[in-house]
Amino acid sequence: MLPHRYPLLLSLALLAPPLHAQDGEQLYALYCSACHAPDGKGATGGAFPPLAGSEWVHGNPKRSVAIVLKGLEGPVDVAGKSYNLAMPPQGAVLGDDQIAAILSYVHSAWGNKGGEVKRDLVRAARSEFESRTEPWTAPELLKILPLEKKPTALANLTSRIYKGQWVQTPDFSKIEAENVEEEHHGMIDTTIAGLNQDFGIVWEGDFMAPVNGEYTFKLDADDGARLILNGHPVAEVKGLGPIGEKRRMSEGKIALKAGANPIRVEYFQGKGNQGISLGWKLAGAKQWQWLSPKNAQSQGAPTIPLLPKEDRTVIYRNFIEGTTPRGIGFGFPGDVNMAYSADNLAPELLWTDGFIDAGRHWTDRGMGFQAPIGENVVTLTAQRFLPPSARFKGYSLDPKGNPTFHVKMEGQLLRDAWAPGENGSLIRTLSLTGGSSVLEIPLGDNPEVTPAKSVSLSPGKPVTVTYKLN
Ligand code: HEC
Incomplete structure (x- = not known):
């Protein structure tokens, strides 16, 4: 009797909506929300990692395509929290269209700012990773698809590197810099000097204030540091000592106009470890925003596997x-x-x-x-x-x-x-x-x-x- 059913199946198939028009939200509910929660914040009260606000679904969508195709296991940091779980691969269950639809939804839902994920991208990734049988680990995946860094509020940043032995932040205007560089990532990060001991860095650029208002800055360093905005000293960490000690941290307030405000950060490393952290917030805001690698500790080491991006050295x-x-x-x-x-x-x-x-x-x-x-x-x-x-x-x-x-x-x-x-x-x-x-x-x-x-x-x-x- 089977042959008689063919025409029916065929017409059903023709009536079905084209696959790329599949509803990403519905498919998400079916295939992802059990673990990542309907609101993208991670199921069971955040025991699973979030997709809302996750840096993993920010920027290049190939990264999330790779994760859905092959799964992910082992330690991973998502939105400032560490997980060590396993996500099963879904490449065998889900078609290219379905993955494209789900990820188009994930990349643009809950405040995520990505665009449409194209079926061709999924298809290309599927064949690129075809021979892979194991789930990814986070470091492996980051090597080929590094996270995009979110730009900080710093623009036109340059760094000057000085060498010398100090116990106080010196007057850098009297010393000649060894090295001047542009810091395109807008990060205040001591590791750029590539030095362990006896050096200083002065960063200069523009702090791009989003609105007119009063701003609070929080500075901490191993060893000393000084923050100057619009020519006014705002915060200072004095002398030698480690990062992360309340009595050494320094907070200061300053009123800023929306737009570019000249900023200067002076830093010196004298003894032991190195590191600087600099955060800011508008009066009334709860969250600090960071101009340094987040939670920089002594030796503040960002985890960036270095591989050239597509077109950048x-x-x-x-x-x-x-x-x-x-x-x-x-x-x-x-x-x-x-x-x-x-x-x-x-x-x-x-x-x-x-x-x-x-x-x-x-x-x-x-x-x-x-x-x-x-x-x-x-x-x-x-x-x-x-x-x-x-x-x-x-x-x-x-x-x-x-x-x-x-x-x-x-x-x-x-x-x-x-x-x-x-x-x-x-x-x-x-x-x-x-x-x-x-x-x-x-x-x-x-x-x-x-x-x-x-x-x-x-x-x-x-x-x-x-x-x-x-
Ligand atoms: C069975 C539970 C489960 C399902 C179903 C699942 N995931 Fe995951 N997912 C996880 C876990 C657990 C991790 C973290 C793995 C680790 O710790 O290494 C993760 C990590 C991720 C990550 C990277 C980290 C992050 O939170 O941004 C993305 C992106 C992701 N999943 C997307 C999806 C999408 C899209 C789907 C649906 C197609 C899906 N996941 C289905 C459990 C799941």
Whole structure:
């Protein structure tokens, strides 16, 4: 009798709404709400993690697609709380359309600010992760799909790094900075210096006040720090000591106009650990908002596995194995990486196949050098060859995060710019201004990678070389 039923089934199928028009809210109620609760706040009073306000469903939707397809297990932090549970994979049960519908709902419900999640994205992710049989762990997933950082209220932030031994916050206007950088994430974070001991940082930028009103700022530091807004001292943590002690913390109030208010934060590290925390709130508000990595403790270490984002170069400023203590790592898009030594004033390492696991190092700060993830590390020069007068003057970043290093010599300035090229290559542009001396710059002697052994650089005549890695 079966054949007779075909036409009926067929017409039913045709009458059914197209799959992408499936109701995400209904599907959510069926497949997710038992654990994440109908209001997205996490079932059984928050014993399960929330989806409302979760950083995991903020930004790139591929991350949540990956979680629904393959599940997630082990320790994970969601909206400031830690969980250690397991979410079963649902990729076998749910079709691409259904996952797209559910996640379009999840990413835009309960105040979440994402857009529609497309079926094609789900399909592509399904085939990308096809061979995966185990649920994700949070660190694994973050390596390939890092969380977007929420911008802070700080704009146009720069940091200046100083070196010296102090027991009080010094007068930084009398000391010369070693290094000036832009801090695109708007974070007041001591770990950017990549130093453990005896340094100072001064951040300057604009505090973008949302409205006119009275603001309270809360400052804490290991060791000392000072907060200045619109030229007025607002809070100060004095002398040497740890973070997190009530008697050292400092709170101050100031009336601000909506819009940009110049802010300056001074910090010094003298003894033991490092860290700074800076929070603010409008009069009457309950919640503090943070300008530093949240709950920065001594050694305040953000957990950011470092991998280049799709089109932005990332930086790693900490000890890197194979170069000098002041090595700075750059992970370029296209999976080519470079470490520059601010001691030897030259690029020292090139490698592919994975940049650096910063999370590992930051939890183990100061405990030796971090090896690059990739194995095919090429050493370039590994020695200082510029004249003794040469001094490192920091580096600047272009909008894509690509660095230009600045080195000053008697009457001359050397600029050393790096950017990703095609097919896993790196393009280096060297230029010299001032004076008349010609500089001989060694490029390394690995014929497979380096274009030549060295180049001669004359003032006003930039030279571009391409390193081939793949
Ligand atoms: C059986 C319970 C259960 C179901 C059903 C479930 N989840 Fe989860 N989900 C969890 C648990 C538990 C975690 C945290 C896992 C861990 O601790 O590693 C989690 C984590 C997540 C996360 C990342 C952390 C967060 O809270 O933002 C997302 C996103 C997520 N689930 C989405 C979904 C979606 C969408 C569905 C429905 C398709 C769903 N989950 C169904 C239990 C579940």
